[in-house]
Amino acid sequence: MDAGSLNSYPQTLERTLDAPDIIDDFCLNLMDWGSSNVLALALQNTVYLLDASNGSALELVTVDDENGPVTSVSWVADGQYIAIGLNSSDVQLWDSTANQLTKLIIFSSHTSCQKNHILTIGGMDGQIIKNDVRVHSHIVATFRGHRQEVCGLKWSTFGQQLASGGNDNLLYIWDRSMASMHSRSQWLHRLEDHTTAVKELAWCLFQHNLLASGGSGSDCCIKFWNTHIGACLNSVDTGSQVCALLRNKNERELLSSHGFMQNQMTLWMYPSMVNCLTLRKNKFLFKGLCGSLKFHNDFFNNLS
Numbered sequence: 001m002d003a004g005s006l007n008s009y010p011q012t013l014e015r016t017l018d019a020p021d022i023i024d025d026f027c028l029n030l031m032d033w034g035s036s037n038v039l040a041l042a043l044q045n046t047v048y049l050l051d052a053s054n055g056s057a058l059e060l061v062t063v064d065d066e067n068g069p070v071t072s073v074s075w076v077a078d079g080q081y082i083a084i085g086l087n088s089s090d091v092q093l094w095d096s097t098a099n100q101l102t103k104l105i106i107f108s109s110h111t112s113c114q115k116n117h118i119l120t121i122g123g124m125d126g127q128i129i130k131n132d133v134r135v136h137s138h139i140v141a142t143f144r145g146h147r148q149e150v151c152g153l154k155w156s157t158f159g160q161q162l163a164s165g166g167n168d169n170l171l172y173i174w175d176r177s178m179a180s181m182h183s184r185s186q187w188l189h190r191l192e193d194h195t196t197a198v199k200e201l202a203w204c205l206f207q208h209n210l211l212a213s214g215g216s217g218s219d220c221c222i223k224f225w226n227t228h229i230g231a232c233l234n235s236v237d238t239g240s241q242v243c244a245l246l247r248n249k250n251e252r253e254l255l256s257s258h259g260f261m262q263n264q265m266t267l268w269m270y271p272s273m274v275n276c277l278t279l280r281k282n283k284f285l286f287k288g289l290c291g292s293l294k295f296h297n298d299f300f301n302n303l304s
Contacts, residue, residue: 017050019043026199026216026243027151027167029072029085033290036079038096042070047084049096060094061101074113081133083119091121093133103133113153120162122150128164130179141179145172145187151199156208161188161227163211165198171213173227189230195219202245202254212254214242222256224271236273240264244289257289265289 021043022030030042039050040060045068047060063070063086072085081102084092093103105121113120118140119131126146131138146166154163162174173189200214209228215221220240224233240258247254252270267277 015055017041021046023069026197027149029074029152030070031290032073032075032082034075034079034082034096035077038075038079039290040073040075040082042073042084044069046070047073047082060096060099061092063088074119076117076119083121085121089123091119093119103138105131105138113155118155118159120153120155122146122153122164124149126150126166126168128153128162128174130162143172143174143179143187145190146170151197152201154201154203156203156211156227157205158208160208163201163203163213163227165194165201165213167197169194169196169198171198171201171225173211173225173230189227191225191230191232193223193232193235194221200242200245200256202247205247205249206252212245212247214245214256216241216243222254222268222273234271234273236268238266246289255289 019041023044031040033039037052039052041048041050045065046062047070048057049060050057067086067088067090069087070084071087074083076082080095080097082094082096084094089106091105092101094100095102117132117134119133121129121131126148128143128150129139130141132140146164146168148167150164150166152165160176164172164174171191171194172187175188178186194213194215196215196217196219198213199216202212204210209226211225211227213223213225220238220242221235222238222242223235225231226233238256238258240262241260242256243259244257245254254268254270255265256268257265263280265279266275269276
């Protein structure tokens with residue numbers, strides 16, 4: 001990357017959104033950007049949908065105090081349906097275009113992820129449930145390994161492997177072929193290298209068995225894994241709590257956001273992990289990160 005490409009990067013924010021009621025909890029997943037260019041944001045008991053195409057905002061749902069607050073939001077790949085996890089152990093599946101609740105799943109949910117019609121839910125009890133939302137008997141597999149709440153879930157690009165991170169400092173790799181609703185699925189790899197909770201996970205888009213994971217708190221490390229053999233390929237000390245990871249869809253680059261001590265966003269080149277650019281907001285913690293198609297086109301292309 002040359003000086004010219006750095007100069008082309010905009011130095012001012014495109015838009016700032018007030019989020020005064022966002023919950024300060026590292027383990028929760030409170031925003032997600034769908035394929036229809038709509039940002040879902042959970043503030044306490046309410047989920048808002050912000051359309052980045054026209055700047056409009058609407059309230060999708062507000063749950064009562066008995067069920068709230070909202071603990072996770074996750075879009076389906078089609079950009080129409082969204083899963084909402086609640087503190088009451090319920091998961092709601094909503095049709096965002098019709099503003100209609102289509103399915104209710106009872107489970108102790110803190111995080112969830114979608115892969116086509118598969119909704120995977122991680123709970124406060126460490127259990128992971130794989131659901132097929134098309135059918136009435138929706139539970140198709142159960143994964144047990146974590147001893148504490150599940151903080152992060154991410155399916156690989158082609159849906160063959162599932163990575164899960166927990167508040168027990170553990171990272172698990174699960175294989176789809178080993179999943180069964182009749183038994184507790186055994187993990188493929190149990191990885192213990194992180195020293196604090198593991199929430200942030202990012203699968204490589206150009207190599208199907210390459211995974212990046214981020215450590216919270218004092219861990220401060222981004223680790224890269226070969227999930228086929230369960231080996232750690234590299235570990236980079238970022239100097240700050242790792243709050244979010246986002247892969248570039250077009251280049252071999254990784255964007256990370258951080259909390260204490262430096263409160264920075266950093267763009268890394270892979271595999272050298274050369275720090276290409278660092279943005280700092282000393283008064284704020286970058287606790288979450290999600291990217292739209294426009295974000296990938298504008299941000300990464302300006303930096304490449």
